[in-house]
Amino acid sequence: MCEGKSLYIWPLKVIGLLGLIVLCLWLALRPKNPSYSIMFISIQHPSNSSENCTIFYSLQIENPNKDSSIYYDKTILSFLYGEPEDEVGETTIVPFHQGTGNTRDVSDTVNAKPRPFKPLFSAISNATTELKVALITRYRYKTWGIKSKFHGLQLKGILPIDSDGKLSRKKKKYPLSRNSNKLGRFKIRH
Numbered sequence: 001m002c003e004g005k006s007l008y009i010w011p012l013k014v015i016g017l018l019g020l021i022v023l024c025l026w027l028a029l030r031p032k033n034p035s036y037s038i039m040f041i042s043i044q045h046p047s048n049s050s051e052n053c054t055i056f057y058s059l060q061i062e063n064p065n066k067d068s069s070i071y072y073d074k075t076i077l078s079f080l081y082g083e084p085e086d087e088v089g090e091t092t093i094v095p096f097h098q099g100t101g102n103t104r105d106v107s108d109t110v111n112a113k114p115r116p117f118k119p120l121f122s123a124i125s126n127a128t129t130e131l132k133v134a135l136i137t138r139y140r141y142k143t144w145g146i147k148s149k150f151h152g153l154q155l156k157g158i159l160p161i162d163s164d165g166k167l168s169r170k171k172k173k174y175p176l177s178r179n180s181n182k183l184g185r186f187k188i189r190h
Contacts, residue, residue: 031065031068031070031141031143031148032064032065033151033153034061034062034063034064034070034072034098034139034153035061035062035064035175036059036060036061036062036135036155036175036176037059037060037062037173037174037175037176038057038058038059038060038133038157038159038167038173038174038176039058039059039060039105039172039173040056040057040058040107040166040167041055041056041057041058041131041159041161041166041167042055042056042057042165042166042167043055043056043112043120043121043124043131043161043165043166044056044165045121045165052111052112052114053111053112053114053117053121054109054110054111054112055079055088055089055109055110055112056107056108056109057077057079057107057108057109057110058105058106058107059077059093059105059106059107060103060104060105060106060173061098061103061104061105061106062102062103063098063099063100063101063102063103064101065100065101065141066100066101067100067143067144068100068141068142068143069097069098069099069100069141069142070097070098070139070140070141070142071095071097071098071139071140071141071142071147072093072095072096072097072098072137072138072139073095073137073138073139073150074092074093074094074095074137075092075093075135075136075137076090076091076092076093076135076136076137077090077091077092077093077110077133077134077135078090078133078134078135079110079112079131079132079133080131080132080133080134081119081120081123081129081131081132082119082120085132086113086115087113088112088113088117088120088131089110089111089112089113089117090110091108091110093106093108093137124161124162124163124165125163126163127163128160128161128162128163128168129160129161130158130159130160130161131158131159131161132156132157132158132159133156133157133158133159133176134154134155134156135153135154135155135156135176136152136153136154136155137152137153138150138151138152138153139151139153154178155176155177155178156176156177157174157175157176157177159174
């Protein structure tokens with residue numbers, strides 16, 4: 001009679017052990033989200049009124065995964081100012097692939113829209129001001145040759161801009177984050 005019970009308990013122990021191994025592997029191999037940080041911002045007001053105002057930026061994208069590469073869809077980066085937020089400028093970063101554990105720096109210029117740029121520039125001329133950044137993208141992981149489904153990502157951040165039109169150097173980089181009460185809700189256009 002004891003032998004009959006142990007015959008049934010043995011397969012349950014094997015299934016439980018396999019389940020525990022699968023859980024540990026899943027936790028160890030679960031990919032981490034990429035991180036985005038603004039490294040540099042410079043807002044240039046043209047000397048000639050017929051030229052567009054420009055925003056120079058440098059964005060750092062980090063893949064913290066040691067075993068998963070990331071395939072990014074197009075990324076939309078928006079610069080916002082005011083209450084309610086007006087879009088000062090917007091740019092699109094083309095789709096790209098990022099290998100495991102790599103960091104990619106994207107630097108470019110954005111032509112600012114004249115109407116929302118005027119209040120921003122007057123605030124910069126008077127003192128330090130804050131420029132808001134919103135980022136939206138989709139990406140997929142590739143782990144052991146298998147691509148995952150698309151994951152959506154919406155990030156935002158607040159950048160302190162000094163009176164010279166450049167990013168305050170209080171920090172080396174300003175990370176963008178998901179949701180924060182301090183950041184509030186700003187509009188992200190698709």
